[in-house]
Amino acid sequence: MGTSDEEIDRLLGKLTPRARALLLSGATTWRTRAEPAVGLRELVMSDGPAGVRGEAWDERQTSVLLPSASALAATWDEALVERLGGLLAAEARRKGVDVLLAPTLNLHRSPLGGRHFECLSEDPELTGRIGAALVRGVQAHGVAATAKHYVANDSETDRLTVDVRVGERALREVYLAPFEAAVTAGVRLVMAGYNAVNGTTMTANALLTDPLKDEWGFDGVVVSDWGAVRATLDTARAGLDLAMPGPDGPWGEALARAVADGDVPEAAVDDKARRLLRLAAWLGALGGRDTSRPPATGEWPDAERASLPDPARARDVRGLARRAVAAGTVLLANKDVLPLDPGHLGTVAVIGAHAARTRTQGGGSAGVFPRAEVSVLEGVRAALRGRARVVHVPGPRPDGPAPPLDPDDCTDPRSGLPGVLLRMLDADGRELYAERRRGGRLLEPRLVPGAHTVEIGARLRPRTGGSWTLGVAGFGRMSLTLDGHTLLAGDFPPATDDPAVVHVNPPAQHARADLVAGRDALLVARRELAPGTGRATVVVAAPPAPDVTASLAEAAHAAGAADAAVVVVGTTEHGESEGHDRTGLTLGATQDALVRAVAAANPRTVAVVNSGGPVELPWREEVGAVLLAWFPGQEGGGGLADVLFGRAEPGGRLPTTWPAVLADAPVTRTRPDGGRLAYDEGLHLGHRGWLRHGRTPAYWFGHGLGYTTWAYEELTAPPVTRAGDDLTVRVRVRNTGARAGREVVQVYLARPASALDRPVRWLAGYAAVRARPGEAVTATVRVPARTLRHWSVAEHAWRTEPGPCRVLAGRSAGDVPLVADLEVVHPPSA
Structure with missing residues (x-):
């Protein structure tokens, strides 16, 4: 990792222009080219972000499966996400992987986005902070992370060809912001998406140079999404550095010829090759210093174990993955049903096909094969073994196509x-x-x-x-x-x-x-x-679908005879998957009828929602509690049992606003018109759009209940702040419940008197605190100077508007009881 740029230039000088050009295409689907002349070995890449699959789609080569990215963002816990990044790095090292293709930093722009489970949130600040934490965790252990898919690749419909039309200010303040955070965190690769932005495909887009390389100073490698390079000259002249996969494609020999013919400047290729060698040096893959990686299968070798993070031990891995489940589980509603007390339970009915076959991950290229998965049913049975009887009724089959052979x-x-x-x-x-x-x-x-x-x-x-x-x-x-x-x-x-x-x-x-x-x-x-x-x-x-009426009756009977009921419903891989967006948010009439039948039979019904993104919950007022489990990974059932029975608090807060019905959502469109998808909402996506239109969702961005209650008592902010300076805000909250708990204190900014188009309010910072019953604690929230700045389209530069500003603090974007005023001033001129 200590190779200097001078040494890299010396190695580059050993290669002919043709050899340099050939370095810039993949050797295989997942490997880059080796170059013995400079001691460069192949670099191995693998999909993420919920697990590290490695080079093969083989169920016998298992991987640790973490909760979906949306669940990780729901933790609002950067320290935990950083530890999970370390776990992914350990998996990468075990599988001989150098580069993890994660995190995904695209935004939940429309609730219909088919790949929300792989993305983090609707908000640029939260996405940037959680994404940067994952980058730090992965790269702290010598594995390179990849920020993807740069940029505005926020939906799946026609994703290979869609031309996203987005204004300069929204592009800068919203969609590019998480990538800038990743670069600041030191990310080693950025992946250019399939889509075009404002008329130019991303693999040839000027945005790869400015702001990425020039303004932000990114000195790593820009890699294409797999197959996203469709032409030679425009992409080679742009800021793209590595075309994947290989060996066939528009670069390779075609790029070498273009350099020889003078159609692509040698200096451009030299810069790309220099970046690749710099990455290889950081990975220890250059100059013959480390010509091998750990074996692609099996356990960690003894020599490797000492260099790996603690989660390398199997029990630590499972424990950390289980802790992550509880930390990201969101308690959306609770009528004093949760937590369930095992000492007062004789029989628990666990109902639904998703209870026995809990969906642990989303569909598409991010999929891995876990060694074992714990379903909700298995988790409940394990938690209550020897204490209460557990009855399972599958209920009617969820709507959707036939699944793969069981x-x-x-x-x-x-x-x-x-x-x-x-x-x-x-x-x-x-x-x-x-x-x-x-x-x-x-x-x-x-x-x-x-x-x-x-x-x-x-x-x-x-x-x-x-x-x-x-x-x-x-x-x-x-x-x-x-x-x-x-x-x-x-x-x-x-x-x-x-x-x-x-x-x-x-x-x-x-x-x-x-x-x-x-x-x-x-x-x-x-x-x-x-x-x-x-x-x-x-x-x-x-098999033949069971009779719906009879199945509902069986489920209701089991629920009515139990002391409590847990009904699990969710989406299928045909609903949420890479490659297509959703057409609606309903779980289907059959699953909705199942929840209603169970809730009518037993008021102590907990509805567990097994989805990666928003779904409609028309029965949410009819059940005793609603838990959002996301796609919880391999330890999902165990982590959810911890939450159900009070061993752990549901730590999650929504990273995305959930509509009651799709028609309420301010931004829904994912389908291009004439090949173009206009981001007409500008800055106002997610909770910003809901506030702008004066609409109330089912659950606001940031919402989530724990097992205690909180009073927001005081907000302290300085009366004046200078443009360009960070701001420190203090919020005193009191635990008013009977249990110790964790609260995520959120700070928003508003500028109602601004001369500019502004969101009604926007997330500026957050901090988590813990308190015992009755205890008051103060959350210290850092508000970065960047959250007060705006992009001036006229000047093509960042500016901060002077004048009055409002600071708000609370539990979600829709619940901000504390307000303070401050004045933004410019420092005096020198």
Whole structure:
């Protein structure tokens, strides 16, 4: 990490212009090129941010799975997020990964955004602070973090081609702000998105140079999103440094020729190569000093263990992940039902399909394979074992397409062991390779020379008879047979070139077949491995849906006979996933009916919401309590049980405003018009938009209850502050409840007399405090000078408006009982 720029220039001088140009394209999907002449080894990259997958989509290569990014932002706890970043760094080191492609710093602009679970919040200040904490945590242990997707890549619809039209001031104050915070934190890479901004694709956009490299002084590497480079010259002349993946693509040999022909200046390529070598030096991958990484599988080697953060130990990892669940869980509403007292419970009914199959992560390229996942049902059972009876009723099946084949429903037809049989066949159908895999979702099977067809065979063991939905997801020529009878066959070309769809989550083709309970049936799916058809092959299967009326009645009966009921509802991977936005916020009539039926049967009903972003909760006033679990990661059930039974306080506060119904939301549009998506709301997204339009959401940004109550007693702010100076605000709060607790004190600014377009109020700072019952404590909140400045479009510069300013403090953007006035003045001229 100590290689000087002079030494890097010396190494650069050993390379020809062609060699320098070739360094700037990937060698494989996840690796950069090695260059023995300067002792440069390959750099290995991996998707994040909830876990480190590594180079392979293989369920046998497991990863620690943390709560979703939206859940991490809900903690409002930078110290905890920094520790979680250290855990991710340990995972990266274990898997031989140099560069983690996280954090995602795009904003929750519209509640319909399909990838909210991977982003942090609607607010630039909160996103910047939490994102910077993750960067610091990852990079403190020698792994490089990547701020993505630069910039205004805030929705998924037409994301490869959409041209976002955003005003200069909103771009600077809102969308670029979290990336500036990451650069200030020392982030080593920034990823350029697929989208265009104001007419120019981001991989060729001038924003890569100014403000990123010039104004902010970013000296790291700008890497493209995978496949985002579509042309050679405009991207090479811009601030992009590394085109991924490789080895094929618009750079490589084409870039080398462009340099030789004088179409791309050598100086531009030299700067890019210098940045790559600087990154390699920081990673210890340059000059032959560290030519290897830890093994890609298995546990940490003994020699590595001492250099890793404490969470490297398995029990510490699970404990920290479990603590993160409780810290990010948001108690939205509580009618004195929570926490449940195990000493007064004889029977607890745990209801819903999501209770037994809790959704722990979102869909798309960020997905990993955890070694084990704790469902809500398992967490409750473990917490009450030996103390109370736990009854589970699945209720009606949630609305949505058939899921991937459940490993519990099938065996490998060759070995008879749980799982499926994967075979690679040549063009004549001869077997080239075979292995047992766990389930029906195979995203990147090992290809062998001469492979023409991938085949997945499974012996179904249906526990329920009737008309099953069976299918295969993928692109190209596919077929599906059951006991030798063809259920479907055809050629299904890709309808999109979105890599998340083509390679990760392709659509399924379905058929119906009658199965007899307990009678085995052989299901075989085949897909030809034609170029351009992606890597994913998924077998899907769903038993007959139970009768909705009977299922609701069964759930209500179980709830009515219990001392308390926990009903878990949520979204599916077809609702929240990379590659597409949502079309609505409802959980579906079936799940809403389930919550209402359970709540009507038992007033001590806790509704647990298992989603990565906002959903409509039309029954929120009918239940005893509402807990937002997000996608809680592998320890979700244990962490939620800690909250349910009072072992831990629900520490979360909303990072995003939740509408009661979609129609209330001020900003909803994600679909471009004529290829353009206009950010007409300017500065006024999230809670700012709600306040501007005078609307009241179901739950405000910053909202979250604990297991105690708080009184806001006094706000102290200086009467005058100078432009350019940070501001310190003190807020005295008192714990007025019967339990010790943690409160997130939030400070907002307002300038009602401003001559400029301003939000009604905006988040300027926050601090968490803890207090015992009856104790008063003072939160010291630092308000950075940047929160008072604005971007002057006329001067293309930052300015601070003098005059009166209002400081507000409270529990959320909609609950700010304390107000103080101050005057902003300019320092006297020298």
